[in-house]
Amino acid sequence: MxxxxxxxxxxxxxxxxxxxxxxxxxxxxxxxxxxxxxxxxxxxxxxxxxxxxxxxxxxxxxxxxxxxxxxxxLKGRTPKLIALTVLYGAVYAFIFERIGFLFSTILFLGALLFTVNGKKYVVNVIVAISFSFLSWYAFSILLGVSLP
The missing domain is CATH 1.20.58 (Methane Monooxygenase Hydroxylase; Chain G, domain 1)
Incomplete structure (x- = not known):
């Protein structure tokens, strides 16, 4: 301890x-x-x-x-969730430059949502795609920030 x-x-x-x-x-x-x-x-x-x-x-x-x-x-599924979140973050950082902001963010959020929420396919996919697209739109189009 x-x-x-x-x-x-x-x-x-x-x-x-x-x-x-x-x-x-x-x-x-x-x-x-x-x-x-x-x-x-x-x-x-x-x-x-x-x-x-x-x-x-x-x-x-x-x-x-x-x-x-x-x-x-340290009980239950919390250590697994922490480890998977760190792993997903590392993969996200690795693929971010290679496939761009939009697609890498969709994959990252999708993996994270499926890990946390389970098999709520429709909700997870809608949230991952809509959040990623709205973030991309806000930064790229509205704010003029260049994203990979």
Whole structure:
């Protein structure tokens, strides 16, 4: 139980250090303030680091308190859903550039909906296609954002 309670804050601290280092290594701007592109990602990384350290101290302070929520999280189909969602996200990131936003999003949402909702074929397909198409329409047509 101790590894579960302290694992997430430690992971977040390491992740925030990674983002901080990557943010500091961003190239300088050619026009205007040369450090302009650094302010937001560095600030966000520092913000995440501070709150992750606070989170670690809170979890460290409450190590002896038994948390039933963690036990419930590890029961039933929840671990399977978490693992499949991470897997679907990785596949989505891999196919996004190759087949484009619209089709990859339809596949991602469809897989996720079938995993969570089960065999509600009509609802899952309608939601996956309509949400993907409306998102594409909003970004590509209305906002003029170029999507792959």
């Amino acid at each position: 101790r590894a579960i309670k302290l694992g997430m804050p430690i992971f977040l601290i390491l992740l925030s250090f990674f983002f901080l280092i990557a943010s500091i290594n961003l190239p300088k701007a050619n026009l205007g303030n040369p450090n302009g592109p650094l302010y937001f990602p560095v600030g966000l990384s520092v913000f995440m680091l501070v709150f992750s350290v606070v989170y670690l101290f809170q979890e460290w302070k409450n190590l002896d308190v038994h948390n039933e929520d963690i036990k419930l999280l």
